Amino acid sequence: SSFLIQVVTIFPEYLAPLRQSLLGKAAERGLVDIAVHDLRAWTDDVHRTVDDAPYGGGPGMVMRPEPWARALEEVRPPGTRLVVPTPAGRPFTQAMAAEWAAEPGLVFACGRYEGIDQRVADWAAEAGPVSEVSIGDYVLAGGESAVLVMVEAVTRLLPGVVGNRESVEFDSHADGLLEGPSYTRPASWRGHDVPPVLLSGDHAAIARWRREQSLRRTAARRPDLLLRLPEGALTEAERQL
Numbered sequence: 001s002s003f004l005i006q007v008v009t010i011f012p013e014y015l016a017p018l019r020q021s022l023l024g025k026a027a028e029r030g031l032v033d034i035a036v037h038d039l040r041a042w043t044d045d046v047h048r049t050v051d052d053a054p055y056g057g058g059p060g061m062v063m064r065p066e067p068w069a070r071a072l073e074e075v076r077p078p079g080t081r082l083v084v085p086t087p088a089g090r091p092f093t094q095a096m097a098a099e100w101a102a103e104p105g106l107v108f109a110c111g112r113y114e115g116i117d118q119r120v121a122d123w124a125a126e127a128g129p130v131s132e133v134s135i136g137d138y139v140l141a142g143g144e145s146a147v148l149v150m151v152e153a154v155t156r157l158l159p160g161v162v163g164n165r166e167s168v169e170f171d172s173h174a175d176g177l178l179e180g181p182s183y184t185r186p187a188s189w190r191g192h193d194v195p196p197v198l199l200s201g202d203h204a205a206i207a208r209w210r211r212e213q214s215l216r217r218t219a220a221r222r223p224d225l226l227l228r229l230p231e232g233a234l235t236e237a238e239r240q241l
């Protein structure tokens with residue numbers, strides 16, 4: 001059966017890319033179903049108002065709870081996880097993507113302005129899991145871009161979506177380290193040569209070199225990942241690098 005993704009947003013056209021490329025083919029093959037809904041369909045005033053001033057004062061506007069509750073009551077199957085992108089959320093991780101890909105589907109609530117009235121997430125938690133997540137420490141105008149990111153991360157893990165399972169398993173972060181550099185033809189290009197070991201055919205040496213490149217790159221770019229490695233993940237020699 002297909003994985004059902006639903007997105008509620010005030011900018012439905014922003015989610016149009018979800019129907020392209022990888023997601024498009026997966027959708028055509030019935031592996032995933034995507035439905036985008038305009039939140040304003042659930043407003044009841046002539047101006048289709050979705051936001052209002054924040055209680056307690058402060059800058060910006062807050063999205064009103066009632067349109068959200070009406071939308072979610074209609075589109076969210078009972079028990080389906082509600083994902084709310086927010087800069088104040090828990091960091092989105094590959095582990096979350098894998099966990100969510102094993103569920104029947106997801107509903108995404110895209111907040112604009114200074115966020116959605118908190119009572120929506122509290123109320124929604126009565127009907128199923130709610131995940132308030134951030135995709136990184138930068139300020140966006142709304143959750144739509146975050147939804148594109150998370151939908152891509154989750155759908156590529158669905159069975160049958162990515163042809164070569166190996167490329168799914170051996171992605172970056174699979175062994176907790178960053179992938180090292182990759183090369184393809186030509187061997188010599190504009191004065192830049194491919195590291196000779198990769199042309200040597202010595203597979204043990206190649207594996208050693210790749211591991212060292214991963215460790216060096218991780219130490220340089222993501223030292224935080226090294227701290228998170230399980231005991232014994234690095235040999236004594238590797239720790240010296």
Ligand SMILES: Nc1ccccc1-c1cnco1
Nearest residue numbers: 085086087134135140142143
């Ligand atoms: N900045 C934002 C504004 C609105 C909705 C989500 C975000 C977000 C999500 N991850 C990082 O930022």
